[in-house]
Amino acid sequence: MLKGPGCISEQGSQNMMAGGRILLLTLGLLCLLSSAYAARKDDVRVLIDVSGSMKHNDPHKLRAPALRLLVGLLPEGSTSGVWTFGQYVNMPVKLGRVDRRWKKLARAESKRIHSRGLHTNIEEVLKRASFGWTKPDKNTRRSLILLTDGMVDISRDAKKNAASRRRILKNILPRLKKAGVRLHTIALSAGADKALLKQLSAVTGGDYIQVDNARSLERAFLKLFEKAAPVDSLAIEGNRFKLDTSVHDMTVLIFRKGAKPVVLLNPQGKAFDYQKHPRNFSWNQEQSYELITVKKPMAGEWIIKGSKDPDNRVMIVTNLKLETSDLPPSILAGDKVLVEAELLNKGKRITRESFLSLVNFQVEVNGKTRYPMLDTGNGADSKKGDGRYSIDLTGKLGGGDQLLIIRAKGATFERQFRYTLDNFLSIVDVRLTEDKSAKHFYLSIIPHIEIIDPESLHIKIKLEGGESPVAHQEPGGLWVAEIDKKNEGKFVTIIVDAKRHTGGKVQAKIKKKLVLEKVIKENHAASPATEKKNDNHVKEKSAHDKQNSQKEDTKTEEHGKTNWFLVGWIILVVNIVLAIIGILIFKLWKKKKMSQEAEDDKDVAL
Template sequence: MSMQRTILFLRQWLSACAALALLLSPASFPLAKPMAPQKADVRIVIDISGSMKKNDPQNLRRPALRLLVGLMPAGSRAGVWTFGRYVNMQVPLGQVTESWKKNARDKAGEIHSRGLFTNIEEALQRATRDWEPGDNRYRRDVVLLTDGMVDVSKDPAESAASRQRILSKVLPRLKKLGARVHTIALSGRADHELMKQLAGETDGWYEQVDDAERLQRVFLRIFEKVGKPDTLPLEDNRFKVDKSIKEVTLLIFRGRDNTEPTRIITPGGRKFSAKNPPPSVNWHQDEGYDLLTITRPEAGEWHIQAQVDPDNRVMVVTDLKMHTTDLPNRIALGE
């Protein structure tokens, strides 16, 4: 090999080594992010002002709240606050257990539309008062349902000042705490700009609901954000269970005109409904939906005898847990 070729070979070899060293350097690998907390801490804040008589005349906030608390996974934390002029702790903050869910369902029946004013500032402050920086045991989420503007006084200047404090004090604090705020505007006359900003700056979810009958499905969407459930595919109201699954929760929506009871058929061919569930089934029936939990379900294909609905869900507790990266709630075109 000539001297010129030898020099060329050495240069190429050194370049390759340098490139390999750069590729393998620590700077080439993103630092692993610490695993996000797996349990949720959810603060549910519901407007009970007088305008709800018009925007929710059938008080559909009640079954929607019962759906949301019924879906909350065991081991998470949750509480419910209602507000008009004053803020009330409707359901005390606590660990989600069967007794907590029962109490929350009972308390949901007390939701009304007799409140004066719409004190969103105080509601957000009271519901999150105990949150402190640096506590990473739970994912923090606020669910805010309102149909109006910030209204704390007959003096418009006081209401404007309260709204400004939400943006200048309450929102920065929630961002610092890593909390997400999910906002539901149950009226075209709500303060949509404020609701969008609260959700947008905390990576939360915002939705305008013009018909209270949609509340249950909106609460389902928000639960999927805060609860992060594992689910099974549901095709033609059929789903398959394997031996790794410890518990199955079924959410089955019923149409307004559907009078037929929901029935479940096990892989072994046994059929049951809300009237005759086996001991392993906890069945809650409410306005517009069935929510049932099956402990130690039989492996094989299950069949739901009910109207097929795209919002029906099969959620599971399993020994196999998949960890995924959250997608942002707002994705720009091309991202």
């Protein structure tokens, strides 16, 4: 049957429909791929304690410059907000997209941080700041940073405070974990509820930091920023760093020692500082650090004229990014530690062999040992030539805090990522002390709640000879067993069963001898033989000194009487010289003080 030129056959119609479906499917796949390669957005919410106890623990309100540091480091396009809490909860900086306007508001509001709150309502601030977070979001990295110096305190009634603490652990904490929120905590004083803060961080995969004084807050915020919103950074070697042409923006953080300002030299040798810099610079100066952000910086070698500090950073925004695998903040010795890294160009993994053959991937541990990362398909690496480099560090890390620097270094560029984790050698610590009467031992068992659930803890103690002392839980999570001193010298076995925060079960078996560790003093007791030898030596020395004394007396007599007139003149001359030196020192000190006061006035005016 013939059809007109404007007609379409049934077969052609079906072909067109099939083609349309293929086109739509292709477009859908492209969208999925682009979203898969898109970088995760960061949502960082900051919770700051403004209770009255901060007058003592942070008298100079150093929470403010610490917050300004975090604000300056947050990448544009991320989401953030600031909550303060005492008896009531306020949100001085509204939750929103981080841009220049948001940062300006946050810096201004940081100056209003106070210490007038009557209580410490941790429960309410956690509820308010995490509102709406009920299920995980694969496209968003969610983080809470909680800074406090106290305990849960909502009332004068201890029962109400205890009930609030239980609600945090039973209701809020499981919801945060389910929603994929990492809760990072900072304890600013010895009076903070460390057990609670450690548990909040451990369960959610966050970091816990103990800060001894407010001066350390800025560095604590820096460490948590690198966990909450990790960005690419460059190595600083001898106060020099190199920028490649793919860098769009850079942020330079320099910690200062003393009043000397920071100077930054670009590749052409031009010097810039806080008072004199181009429009594409944003320069913030605080008492202890300077934070410089540069839009479209010049490629080449830059020089920092300022203090060398291990916490100085150069962070960059670039299309050529180093992506690394997530690592837990705390591990137990023997846990598998697999580190993986890849380079992304505009969100897509680079697999081109001609490019990657010129790039060296490695992990540096504690600034000492370096391990190469490979893409050979052998050992820790799952697939050869896929552009994802791997290294298995299981069993290669020491105990305690471990600093890992993951690097990708090419002929014209370098990227690095810093990560800290705490490697625990056991799930508990065991200590032995004695009571004041010296009739009993106290066997203390301290669980590491960073890696185990304290409520799942089950402890058995077996004493040599068959006795089984009972351990009782003390406030703060400590377990203590009392053992009669007559068992001194015997061995005791402690068996601890617990559940990991990751879900698995773990057991520790520790054998300890009931002997107190004696402190070795400088003047420790010597053996009888040594005492006898020393005694003879003292006698010999005494006789020798007596003989010398007699000789000296004889010599003195032979020289005749002292010339006291000459001695008097010498003393007078020495006193005159000392008086002149004292006057000169006082004048120099007074001049320096006046100069310093003038410089302080100048800083205030700025």
